Amino acid sequence: MEKTIDQILQQDQFTKNDIVRLLKSEGKDEKALFAKSSEIKLKYVGNNVYFRGLVEFSNICKKDCLYCGIRASNSKVNRYDIADAEIVKAAKFAHEHRYGSFILQSGERADKQFIGRIENLLKEIKKISNNELGITISLGEQTKETYQRWFNAGAHRYLLRIESSNKELYNKIHPNNKEHSHETRLECLKFLQEIGYQTGTGVMIGLPFQTYDDLANDLLFMQKIDIDMVGMGPFIEHDQTPMYQYKDQLMSLKDRFRLSLKMISVLRIMMKDINIASSTALQAIDPLGREKAIRIGANVIMPNITPTTERANYLLYQNKPCIDEGADDCTNCMEARINMADGEIGYGEWGDSKHYKNKH
Numbered sequence: 146m147e148k149t150i151d152q153i154l155q156q157d158q159f160t161k162n163d164i165v166r167l168l169k170s171e172g173k174d175e176k177a178l179f180a181k182s183s184e185i186k187l188k189y190v191g192n193n194v195y196f197r198g199l200v201e202f203s204n205i206c207k208k209d210c211l212y213c214g215i216r217a218s219n220s221k222v223n224r225y226d227i228a229d230a231e232i233v234k235a236a237k238f239a240h241e242h243r244y245g246s247f248i249l250q251s252g253e254r255a256d257k258q259f260i261g262r263i264e265n266l267l268k269e270i271k272k273i274s275n276n277e278l279g280i281t282i283s284l285g286e287q288t289k290e291t292y293q294r295w296f297n298a299g300a301h302r303y304l305l306r307i308e309s310s311n312k313e314l315y316n317k318i319h320p321n322n323k324e325h326s327h328e329t330r331l332e333c334l335k336f337l338q339e340i341g342y343q344t345g346t347g348v349m350i351g352l353p354f355q356t357y358d359d360l361a362n363d364l365l366f367m368q369k370i371d372i373d374m375v376g377m378g379p380f381i382e383h384d385q386t387p388m389y390q391y392k393d394q395l396m397s398l399k400d401r402f403r404l405s406l407k408m409i410s411v412l413r414i415m416m417k418d419i420n421i422a423s424s425t426a427l428q429a430i431d432p433l434g435r436e437k438a439i440r441i442g443a444n445v446i447m448p449n450i451t452p453t454t455e456r457a458n459y460l461l462y463q464n465k466p467c468i469d470e471g472a473d474d475c476t477n478c479m480e481a482r483i484n485m486a487d488g489e490i491g492y493g494e495w496g497d498s499k500h501y502k503n504k505h
């Protein structure tokens with residue numbers, strides 16, 4: 146006889162089929178799933194929500210991911226690169242407002258000048274914050290040597306989404322060339338872990354061609370590689386990208402949103418003490434999306450503190466929220482939102498992944 150959802154939720158380990166059942170749960174089963182992940186979250190990571198001030202400092206990218214609005218071939222994008230002094234100013238803002246951490250994110254570049262520039266910026270941010278600001282970077286695929294240089298300069302967490310753990314699906318959503326290789330992405334995650342970064346990955350949820358089995362395998366993949374942090378959220382189509390052609394085959398935005406919540410919830414049960422971010426894409430679909438994710442398992446939120454003048458040019462997908470709010474507005478709005486979700490802001494704390502700490 147088939148197990149009930151309650152029976153699955155009693156288990157210590159989930160099989161792929163268990164995960165698929167949980168991801169498909171509805172009604173009272175879905176409620177039981179969310180109740181379990183909320184309970185586990187409170188028990189293992191508490192109700193603190195950590196802020197990471199996010200600066201999307203450049204939309205210049207050498208890659209051409211078929212889903213992304215700022216891909217190199219999109220000639221309609223106004224390209225920008227925020228001056229270093231402005232980036233440091235944003236880091237000062239994060240520090241003064243007692244955000245525990247700062248995230249530097251951009252399109253992918255790997256030229257010598259870029260690598261040296263990031264190294265100097267990291268040192269500078271460490272200096273101006275008296276080493277009080279945790280630094281996460283999300284700058285795509287690099288050599289092990291580059292990752293090491295940036296680690297030595299002060300970055301201690303790195304986010305590199307695998308996008309999909311299914312190589313075939315990965316190949317369908319990326320151009321077929323050496324620049325976009327699943328093996329390289331996997332190798333990069335390995336380098337990051339070997340160097341000692343708190344390593345984060347994630348996937349897009351609701352991609353064309355993606356199955357429930359794929360998503361279950363994504364969660365098992367995160368468990369298998371023993372990841373410290375995860376940021377995952379719904380795929381949202383952008384009409385200036387090749388993947389827009391599949392828009393009629395996608396599940397509704399509402400369903401992508403619900404499935405993303407269930408992915409977060411199941412992952413919280415599987416990996417109890419990791420950090421899970423409540424992604425901005427959730428809010429693009431539901432104005433209370435990030436709060437809902439916090440209630441059922443996420444414990445990290447990334448207020449956007451990119452200077453407002455450039456926010457509208459970092460459109461990975463359409464209807465991105467908060468593109469016209471200043472950093473102060475963003476902080477006030479986040480505080481209210483987290484209180485609404487019964488969370489407490491972990492002001493001034495790095496909010497390191499407990500999972501990473503327990504391993505080291």
Ligand code: SAM
Nearest residue numbers: 212213251252253283285306379380381461462
């Ligand atoms: N360039 C770096 C990289 O790709 O790792 C970091 C920045 S990239 C914009 C950050 C993430 O945005 C990607 O890992 C991808 O999952 C997400 N993203 C891009 N296009 C998206 C879309 N249309 N919908 C949802 N997420 C998207």
Ligand code: SF4
Nearest residue numbers: 206208210213216252
């Ligand atoms: Fe560039 Fe990242 Fe977008 Fe790919 S997802 S095109 S690497 S910014």
